[in-house]
Amino acid sequence: MKHEFLERIRKIEEYEAIGREELAMKAGMKYTRLRNLMSGQGQPRLEDITSIANAFPEYAHWIVFGVELPEAGQISPMTKHGAGN
Numbered sequence: 001m002k003h004e005f006l007e008r009i010r011k012i013e014e015y016e017a018i019g020r021e022e023l024a025m026k027a028g029m030k031y032t033r034l035r036n037l038m039s040g041q042g043q044p045r046l047e048d049i050t051s052i053a054n055a056f057p058e059y060a061h062w063i064v065f066g067v068e069l070p071e072a073g074q075i076s077p078m079t080k081h082g083a084g085n
Contacts, residue, residue: 005044006037008063008076012056015077027055 013023020038024031029051036042053060061067061074068075 002043004066005049005063006040008066009038009052012052012059012063012077015081015083016056023052023055027051 009023012018013020018026020034021031024034027034029048033048037044037048049064053063056063056077058073058075058080059077061069061072062076068079070079
């Protein structure tokens with residue numbers, strides 16, 4: 001789960017063209033926590049996942065489960081930006 005979650009965060013950074021510091025600020029996380037998490041130090045905690053999902057509500061289901069529910073408005077950044085899944 002850790003690897004998949006971190007890869008989804010990287011996709012958000014890429015498709016939203018958002019830097020790690022800006023992402024941490026938007027999610028209400030400490031930058032050092034996000035930096036450490038993304039570099040493989042530590043495990044994602046529920047509060048980390050919730051913070052990022054709340055920052056990008058249209059991606060919440062995809063962030064947590066890795067699947068989209070377009071009929072419920074739950075998409076991935078790739079779909080939002082026309083890159084498919």
